[in-house]
Amino acid sequence: MISKVVFIGYQPLTEKTKEDFYFQNLKDKNIEIEYWDLSEIYFKGILNNQLKDNFIFKINSFSVLESFIKRQNRLDTLFLSNITFEYRVLTLYRILSKYKCKTSFFARGALPFHVATSRIGNVFLKFQKALDINLLLVFLKNKYAYFLKKSGIVKPHDLIFRAGINGIETIGVGSDIENKTSKIIDINSFDYDKYVKTKDSERLLINKYCVFLDEYFPFHPDFEMLKIKTIQPKEYYENLNRFFDLLEKKFNVEVVIAAHPKADKYREKDFFNKRKSFFNKTAELTRNSEFVIAHCSTSISFAVLNMKPILTLTSDSIKDIMPNYYNLIAHFSKILNSHMVNIDEIESAEIVLDKPNCIRYSEYTYRYLTSVKSQNLVSSEIFTETILSL
Template sequence: MRFDKIIYIRYMPLTKKIYTDFYMEEVEKAGLEVEYWDLTALFFKSSSFMEDASDLVNTKKINSYLELEQNIKSEPMLSKVLFISIMTFEGRIIKLYKLLTKYNCQLSVFGRNMFPVASSKSFLQNIKHIRLSTIVNRFKTKKLIKLVNEGKIKKYDIVFLGGSLGWQGIGVIDLNYLKGIEQVKVNSDDYDNYLLLKNQDSVSSDNYILFLDEYLPLHPDTVLFNIKNIKEEDYYPQLNDYFDRVEKQFNLPVVIAAHPKAIRYKTEDFFNGRKVVFHETVELTKNAAFVIAHDSTSINYPIAFNKKIHFITSKNILNGIEMVHRNVLHFANYLGCNYQFIDDIDEINLIDKINIKNYENYKYSFQTSAETENKPTSEIFIDFLKKDL
């Protein structure tokens, strides 16, 4: 086999989703050794508020760069080890990647689960709201690019790409970065989930409208990465008022596909008694009449199932988290869908039919390829790991 051991590295504790999305169980069943190196202590002061599912696989919690180096050096057959980075390639990883470069570790990354994002404001436009941490990381990122160009930090040896534009999800790279790197075509997570269900019979269909929830005011990443957000007391009442109008116009209930991190939904009623469902977004999408969304990556599902999508924003979102607002408009334009301010009282302007050409373009740009669209990534990945050079 090409590799005997896979080491996943990340600056957060292991979660059940990461365990599943990166095929750790399948890799172990294929006969390869698997470890997860939790580098949280190298990047954050505390991880007490994060999910920790480290019991799912052999996990090492690394507390210093010295300890990390000792673990790398202790690998008896380093040339047969593949490191898979589950981190964004940007300024904060400089010290880590210098160490991986020092020992010429075989390094790989998944470039997938990307979607069309609206262009960012210029630095001058953002300067009033910019944080010191953002400025520091911007300079670190420029330094990282310089070190890569000088050959002092190695490029990835292998990239697993979902869609022709999946590479955009890796971090601060461009197409030139990919030259000379081994590329393996795979699918997005959501497209793989779609493959599992696309040929199954539907139990029921078209008797509800689905909202792809993002836990928008309460998402823990906004705290972790110091991201500006909107207030829950502004967001949920306005959203529920909008759903009331949607239900009246279409004579169908709105069902909430809960974000997996929306833990407060399990004990509090944020949606005025509406049905809230966890971990069934793909099934719910397949059977929905149409889908309502902001800029959730879960729009992969309605695109795969050829469902109408209605994008929503609000004045509070525009003023509080403008990037989400601009993504909503960009999504709608990219896919040929409509968008609406939920704080307006206009009739819901759902499209009459989907734009097949736009949906297909999205599919091959961000979800899959002609070579992989009928094969799950888990099989592609395992076949790659086990093949001989």
């Protein structure tokens, strides 16, 4: 029987994390919990502490991590990681495997990443990796990580909580191994659960409006953390607002902003020419909108679940500076059959609002958001009942 759950993350604990991983539900069932924060190992000096509590432990070295593991009753403890497996975190997973820790993973938040399906496309990708020494090194290191998992030196997760068929991909390198060997429990994505909870919410705005699912592109802290070059804010917001002006005139709607949760600068400065911005209201805003504007945010889920038309946005600077994101945006547009527009070039007459493609939206729902088993259930209850049954 599991009497304790240890959550392992490489970012400081936040209230959202506590909510997303059902801390209170476990406490209510008298399950002891701890949060082991490894941010000082992986992102030293970059991330600031969010919360302080006696169940939060800051771990700054792998030797300290080992000492913490040794102190646990490992028969009664479940170690729940939200760290995707790849070469960069290999030491962590080798330590967990060394001490035969019972591990679990929340396989949620998968995105429809573009992969080459043709033989020519695969050859081209391999050729590209061979020419780029950094890509080649990452590729080879992850092949090594895969070999260690395949050979059992790194133990696959014992238990997977999966949202949608493709959720398994968020495990990272070797997810196909977990797909065959791990116990898989179907749950819902964060957004699906939020969609269900807000079905009866009141309308936030009286007038007709469309909603922009903001991703905080120029300032997102994860880009700094992962050393990803991003676009210039002045050009981005100027072109975005020009596009919003065109939309408001063409469709006779108000554009409102579903602000990214980490968009702290929006609280200090107006980036959207006095347009209304809302924090933590994406589900409610999407439900009553006329249509949705987005790049490739996971919150597109709300547009899919509410059967809303989607305008997919890109720009020259995104294509030039962030090509991987450009490819993701283009792939999102393709699989959802939405109209993709370049905000640097678009004119009013060129804006087309396609009707939702019911088949594509349904496929997206069951690939990335929920399952036939879990769609009418509450994820927190599935999770806690599973823990109590172990």
